[in-house]
Amino acid sequence: MPRIAVFNQKGGVGKTTTALNMAAAMARAGETPLAIDLDPQAHLSMVSGVSEGSAESSIYAFYRDARPLADLVKPSQHGWSLIPAHLELSKVDTQYGKGPNILNRLKIGLVKENLNGVRPVVVDCCPMLGVLSLSAIFAADKVLVPVSADYLAVKGALQVEKTLNALTPVLKRRIERRYVVTRFDSRRRMSWDIYESFRERFGADLCETRIAESVSLAEAPFSGKDVFTHAPGSRGAQDYQALYDELKASGFLQ
Amino acid sequence: MPRIAVFNQKGGVGKTTTALNMAAAMARAGETPLAIDLDPQAHLSMVSGVSEGSAESSIYAFYRDARPLADLVKPSQHGWSLIPAHLELSKVDTQYGKGPNILNRLKIGLVKENLNGVRPVVVDCCPMLGVLSLSAIFAADKVLVPVSADYLAVKGALQVEKTLNALTPVLKRRIERRYVVTRFDSRRRMSWDIYESFRERFGADLCETRIAESVSLAEAPFSGKDVFTHAPGSRGAQDYQALYDELKASGFLQ
């Protein structure tokens, strides 16, 4: 069962939107996905319709009090479960170096509790390469990198690639990764130019599926729903379904 | 002369785009603005056409080696100057509590060197409320808050308002602030609904000017230019000019 970190240190590229709708696509395919919100700003928790809880009932309790991850799982209303985040989680990022194993704790917890023997895990990251995002990458088998089609996102994607490659000797394995272009505006010449340059740079690591800029994806959080529930026929739903199908077919979701 | 922090802890709402084009608008009005990049990911530095430098020639040298800010100023090619950032700057964020006065050092430096007696200062922040962004807010007279017209941005704007109000007793003054809606898509019903709800919530603190989603703003960084230089007649240039004019007329840029 895959453990997927949704990561890009660039802000606003669609990490949370991707984590949410990938978990929903997995649930619709009959899997029982577990989403983990590893962003102190708790955006995935907010858009999952999970009401705001205390730090003690969030993933921060795993770090601070060694609470079992299984105790922190909340069902969302749409077929997938979530361990929510909390603002206190930012204390973990400022603890770099204050524990030899902090980067490995999430992986150890998931493996020890066998939380993903039978269920896929999707981790949403914050827009910073700190202890939390590194913990997600260390815990994951694979990294899904949403990239938007603009200048700083191009720079950011190259930075992500560098980071993942730099971690290969540390983790003693090559981290499997896929880049998916999001917020794609097909009317812009620039969008296609960038897509082509990603294709040249990342080859088969670049998804064929592009997630179009689509109002259904921006609207869905207002009803606390994923896009399939909020707007089943919409472009946004079709694109995330296509992304799920492509990643499934290519073995990325094994 | 104003010191303006461009801040929002939400990623990808247009902080860097706003900092760049506000500095450019000031330069076109005959002012001599100084931009300070306080994001370890150095996006403002990248889009200013300032080539990537060492940590020693970035704002990190001010923090680590107490180098004078004046020594770190680089001219950009379009009439405004910049103190660039560097990835090493992330070490400052992890030093919370390791220096009683770290939050005040930028303000003290600017005042002591009288760096903005005659010139306005614009500070670009990273998408996190840590030591760096707090330093920018402490150093600034005013905060300009770009907000995009979507669900998480609404949540984020309320969070920013809470944060600024919570700092009032700490700073012993009310931080003057303006919210500006960015990446506005006037064809979406949702955009107008959100704008109206911001108007209700923020009243006169919400700018009349809305920055439309406009390809010229996304393209300009590819040529290392601000939008006025890259696409003078474009919607993006008009909108940022209008924002500058509005903030000037209302006294926010005094």
Ligand SMILES: Nc1ncnc2c1ncn2[C@@H]1O[C@H](COP(=O)(O)OP(=O)(O)OP(=O)(O)O)[C@@H](O)[C@H]1O
């Ligand atoms: N394909 C899309 N079409 C329309 N809107 C989108 C799309 N993808 C994302 N959005 C909207 O853009 C905003 C930013 O997306 P999102 O919050 O998922 O990005 P993020 O990378 O998680 O941001 P952060 O770095 O702040 O965590 C959200 O409000 C979301 O609703």
Ligand SMILES: Nc1ncnc2c1ncn2[C@@H]1O[C@H](COP(=O)(O)OP(=O)(O)OP(=O)(O)O)[C@@H](O)[C@H]1O
């Ligand atoms: N009004 C707009 N129209 C079109 N594109 C825009 C607009 N504003 C911003 N963009 C593009 O959206 C992307 C995100 O904007 P920007 O990087 O300025 O946001 P940010 O808040 O600084 O992000 P971060 O949180 O990562 O620092 C950029 O590539 C930028 O070119």
Ligand SMILES: [Mg+2]
């Ligand atoms: Mg997010």
Ligand SMILES: [Mg+2]
């Ligand atoms: Mg920025």
